[in-house]
Amino acid sequence: MxxxxxxxxxxxxxxxxxxxxxxxIIIFNIISGGRMLTSSNFQNLIxxxxxxxxxxxxxxxxxxxxxxxxxxxxxxxxxGMVMALVAKNYNVPWWVAVLIAIAIGILAGAWHGFFLAQLxxxxxxxxxxxxxxxxxxxxxxxxxxxxxAPEQLKWFGxxxxxxxxxxxxGMNNSTLLLGIIGIVCYVVxxxxxxxxSGDGNGTKDPLWAVIVRIALMTLLIGYFTWLFGSGRVGxxxxxxxxxxxxxxxxxxxxxxRTKFGRHVYxxxxxxxxxxxxxxxxKKTYFLTMVNMSLLASIAxxxxxxxxxxxxxxxxxxxxMDAIASVFIGGAAxxxxxxxxxxxxxxxxxxxxxxxGLMLMGVGADxxxxxxxxxLLAAVAFDVYNKKSGKSSIIGRVFGGNKKAAN
Amino acid sequence: xxxxxxxxxxxxITKEFPGVKALDDVNLSVKEGTIHAICGExxxxxxxxxxxxxxxxxxxxxxxxxxxxxxxxxxxxxxxxESAGIAIIHQELTMIPELSITENIFMGxxxxxxxxxxxxxxxxxxxEILKKVGLSINPDVLIKHLGVGQQQxxxxxxxxxxxxxLLILDEPTSALNExxxxxxxxxxxxxxxxxxxxxxxSHKLNEIAAVSDAVTVIRDGHTVESYDVEAxxxxxxxxxxxxxxxxxxNRYPEHEPNIGEVIFEVKNWCVxxxxxxxxxxxxxxxxxxxxxxxxxxxxxxxxGRTELMRSLFGRNYGIYRGGSIKIKGREVKxxxxxxxxxxxxxxxxxxxKNLGLNLLDSIRKTVVAADLDKITKHGLLDIxxxxxxxxxxxxxxxxxxxxxxxxxxxxxxxxxQKVVLSKWMFTEPDILILDEPTRGIxxxxxxxxxKLIHQLADDGKAVILVSSELPELLGMAxxxxxxxxxTITGELESSEANQxxxxxxxxxxxx
Numbered sequence: 016m017x018x019x020x021x022x023x024x025x026x027x028x029x030x031x032x033x034x035x036x037x038x039x040i041i042i043f044n045i046i047s048g049g050r051m052l053t054s055s056n057f058q059n060l061i062x063x064x065x066x067x068x069x070x071x072x073x074x075x076x077x078x079x080x081x082x083x084x085x086x087x088x089x090x091x092x093x094x095g096m097v098m099a100l101v102a103k104n105y106n107v108p109w110w111v112a113v114l115i116a117i118a119i120g121i122l123a124g125a126w127h128g129f130f131l132a133q134l135x136x137x138x139x140x141x142x143x144x145x146x147x148x149x150x151x152x153x154x155x156x157x158x159x160x161x162x163x164a165p166e167q168l169k170w171f172g173x174x175x176x177x178x179x180x181x182x183x184x185g186m187n188n189s190t191l192l193l194g195i196i197g198i199v200c201y202v203v204x205x206x207x208x209x210x211x212s213g214d215g216n217g218t219k220d221p222l223w224a225v226i227v228r229i230a231l232m233t234l235l236i237g238y239f240t241w242l243f244g245s246g247r248v249g250x251x252x253x254x255x256x257x258x259x260x261x262x263x264x265x266x267x268x269x270x271x272r273t274k275f276g277r278h279v280y281x282x283x284x285x286x287x288x289x290x291x292x293x294x295x296x297k298k299t300y301f302l303t304m305v306n307m308s309l310l311a312s313i314a315x316x317x318x319x320x321x322x323x324x325x326x327x328x329x330x331x332x333x334x335m336d337a338i339a340s341v342f343i344g345g346a347a348x349x350x351x352x353x354x355x356x357x358x359x360x361x362x363x364x365x366x367x368x369x370x371g372l373m374l375m376g377v378g379a380d381x382x383x384x385x386x387x388x389x390l391l392a393a394v395a396f397d398v399y400n401k402k403s404g405k406s407s408i409i410g411r412v413f414g415g416n417k418k419a420a421n
Numbered sequence: 422x423x424x425x426x427x428x429x430x431x432x433x434i435t436k437e438f439p440g441v442k443a444l445d446d447v448n449l450s451v452k453e454g455t456i457h458a459i460c461g462e463x464x465x466x467x468x469x470x471x472x473x474x475x476x477x478x479x480x481x482x483x484x485x486x487x488x489x490x491x492x493x494x495x496x497x498x499x500x501x502x503e504s505a506g507i508a509i510i511h512q513e514l515t516m517i518p519e520l521s522i523t524e525n526i527f528m529g530x531x532x533x534x535x536x537x538x539x540x541x542x543x544x545x546x547x548x549e550i551l552k553k554v555g556l557s558i559n560p561d562v563l564i565k566h567l568g569v570g571q572q573q574x575x576x577x578x579x580x581x582x583x584x585x586x587l588l589i590l591d592e593p594t595s596a597l598n599e600x601x602x603x604x605x606x607x608x609x610x611x612x613x614x615x616x617x618x619x620x621x622x623s624h625k626l627n628e629i630a631a632v633s634d635a636v637t638v639i640r641d642g643h644t645v646e647s648y649d650v651e652a653x654x655x656x657x658x659x660x661x662x663x664x665x666x667x668x669x670x671n672r673y674p675e676h677e678p679n680i681g682e683v684i685f686e687v688k689n690w691c692v693x694x695x696x697x698x699x700x701x702x703x704x705x706x707x708x709x710x711x712x713x714x715x716x717x718x719x720x721x722x723x724x725g726r727t728e729l730m731r732s733l734f735g736r737n738y739g740i741y742r743g744g745s746i747k748i749k750g751r752e753v754k755x756x757x758x759x760x761x762x763x764x765x766x767x768x769x770x771x772x773x774k775n776l777g778l779n780l781l782d783s784i785r786k787t788v789v790a791a792d793l794d795k796i797t798k799h800g801l802l803d804i805x806x807x808x809x810x811x812x813x814x815x816x817x818x819x820x821x822x823x824x825x826x827x828x829x830x831x832x833x834x835x836x837x838q839k840v841v842l843s844k845w846m847f848t849e850p851d852i853l854i855l856d857e858p859t860r861g862i863x864x865x866x867x868x869x870x871x872k873l874i875h876q877l878a879d880d881g882k883a884v885i886l887v888s889s890e891l892p893e894l895l896g897m898a899x900x901x902x903x904x905x906x907x908t909i910t911g912e913l914e915s916s917e918a919n920q921x922x923x924x925x926x927x928x929x930x931x932x
Contacts, residue, residue, distance in 0.1 A: 274793040284779035292791040293759040
């Protein structure tokens with residue numbers, strides 16, 4: 016237990032969902048006779064869920080400030096539809112249509128942010144209104160008919176990275192490069208952290224723990240690089256997955272390493288104390304809502320690209336999947352708690368559940384029921400743990416009984 | 422009506438909370454048909470005593486006897502004391518704003534006819550009762566449309582509807598303006614003439630002097646004095662002496678002040694209550710603080726000290742109604758907390774848990790929270806700088822924790838307060854406003870905080886120390902302002918000040 020803590024850090028609770036995710040993947044892989052862990056299945060899983068995970072990134076911040084955004088599915092659908100219509104009717108280049116869609120996302124967010132920040136109307140109401148307005152808007156402007164989208168967008172929604180270089184690697188070299196970059200970045204980050212870990216009064220991490228950590232992560236990244244890269248020729252780590260990856264890194268940095276990110280947590284943790292520390296609460300509310308709708312428009316664009324057409328029902332109930340991902344990732348309903356990385360894990364749990372149940376031939380109806388139970392179980396488990404101060408699954412399995420510091 | 426018979430005798434009441442004896446052998450005897458005033462400092466035990474009386478603390482959780490109308494009472498809850506005819510009007514009003522006067526008055530006491538509420542009868546009775554308290558308004562009006570003064574009257578009307586014999590008013594005028602206060606006092610005399618006994622808890626000695634027939638002073642959980650008075654001829658000084666009557670022990674570190682130029686100057690500062698229209702919480706407050714000086718602000722709870730400080734701190738509270746601030750001789754407009762911080766102001770709030778800290782945060786994140794720009798490099802927070810800053814304050818302020826990554830909730834009150842102080846020292850302010858910095862902190866930690874305050878003053882900072890503990894102010898401050906009802910009522914060198922003199926300025930308006 017002591018050694019495990021030295022490798023993974025003091026707070027093992029955060030790994031509960033990671034373990035659950037790994038267990039789900041392994042169990043589904045066994046039950047489906049190895050059809051889960053195949054290149055094509057994982058490529059599909061990522062490009063088919065990237066848009067929901069992108070929504071979850073913004074939703075995490077909205078939930079951390081203690082609000083909720085119900086409009087994201089409608090905003091995504093609306094932005095995608097406007098993009099398709101502009102491209103079709105006005106003969107503009109595809110990228111102009113994309114920029115217009117993003118602008119619409121920002122405007123929608125400013126609309127919600129205005130009512131929340133300036134008028135003090137709760138986000139639930141503001142965005143419930145937005146949900147109806149934008150859903151109605153999609154149907155209105157499209158006359159309930161699907162509109163074909165520009166060809167070029169397909170690459171963003173379901174495309175693959177280019178093939179190049181020597182063939183002896185046995186896999187897609189773009190994916191390989193991506194994997195190598197990932198490993199190098201991780202190693203550099205760990206070494207830098209190791210160098211500073213003895214500063215001040217803190218105790219220095221043991222070197223062996225750092226090495227074990229790096230080895231584990233290298234194996235993990237290496238395995239997935241191989242899984243994504245070794246598929247059918249012409250396939251790779253999917254482009255929407257890459258976009259998701261970049262956004263995840265950006266938002267991880269925003270939430271953990273910028274003033275704005277700190278303000279988001281401060282406002283969610285204690286609004287009055289934040290205001291007395293010089294945080295502009297209204298501005299934080301406003302920007303968080305703008306950011307959410309901006310991400311919603313990006314999700315809408317990717318989805319339209321993937322399905323090659325914008326439909327009037329695009330985005331229906333995406334908000335629910337995004338919200339579920341955030342809560343499975345351990346965010347608190349009362350605000351102030353939650354991280355981007357945990358949210359991604361939460362979203363992947365949902366995605367793997369969907370995918371695994373589909374592979375087993377379970378119908379959409381039963382999948383829905385099971386997802387509902389999983390959400391409840393995950394949050395109930397989290398709440399129970401926090402109340403009783405017990406450690407995570409890992410903590411119990413390995414016989415730890417010390418409560419983590421946070 | 423029989424004279425000189427006691428309606429209530431509380432005998433030897435002792436109430437203990439874990440670690441604290443809130444009441445120790447308190448006696449209170451109230452004659453029927455009188456107005457009995459209870460005085461005491463904040464935390465003296467007045468409210469606890471009333472909670473014992475009304476059954477909030479049920480029989481068995483305290484020692485001693487409550488003899489009411491000749492019988493020993495054993496109230497288990499408020500309902501039982503109410504049915505015996507004892508009603509409390511709390512400082513905070515407890516009515517439901519979205520319901521009408523009638524609905525509020527009969528809340529939980531509805532008149533039922535054939536399973537339905539008899540609205541006609543309820544309204545008729547409400548109308549009658551409202552007349553008794555001098556209110557002539559439609560009983561259908563919603564509570565939220567009433568002013569605070571009227572709400573208070575409805576609250577009293579509600580008590581009257583239950584055939585109250587003993588009415589307890591806890592700081593009844595603290596939220597009222599002058600006209601409403603006078604109205605209320607007249608009503609109390611009126612009720613007395615109708616045979617209803619009143620117990621009034623108040624800091625306002627002029628009001629006590631105007632209406633009360635007897636006074637009991639409580640201090641540190643003991644009855645200090647209890648005697649009959651003649652309304653209108655009350656010796657206010659005698660009450661004050663009894664309220665404070667405690668000597669300053671050697672609880673404050675020695676300090677030789679080194680005072681420089683005036684660096685913070687406030688002129689004619691006026692603030693309006695954001696909730697009660699027309700009520701000024703600060704009236705033309707003017708004061709100044711010099712570099713290296715510790716200036717005390719003495720005032721009882723609700724005097725407007727916190728409101729004044731928070732409104733100075735970037736207008737965080739209330740509606741600004743005029744006044745100017747000069748920092749180092751230059752006039753500044755501080756319209757947001759951020760601008761106040763940038764101009765060198767820092768404010769440590771009195772309510773540590775609700776206003777001072779984000780309880781979800783770690784020590785490390787809290788220390789830098791008020792000045793994130795300082796650790797920002799190329800748009801990103803430098804976590805190593807953050808850690809260094811936290812470690813630095815942990816060492817210099819001796820914050821007792823094993824790890825700066827620990828949550829602030831893992832700390833004791835004193836150490837939490839040190840973290841809050843670190844947060845504000847990190848902003849390198851010129852002017853520090855400390856609002857009740859030692860509240861809820863044990864004696865040892867208090868001493869350390871006092872030393873820290875001295876050190877800040879020695880570094881040339883102007884320190885404003887707001888406190889309701891007079892010994893603390895006399896022991897720490899170089900100069901003291903007194904504040905009462907939003908007005909600065911006095912300015913004293915602390916070498917010339919004593920507790921009686923201060924308390925007099927903190928309470929009196931009658932002369």
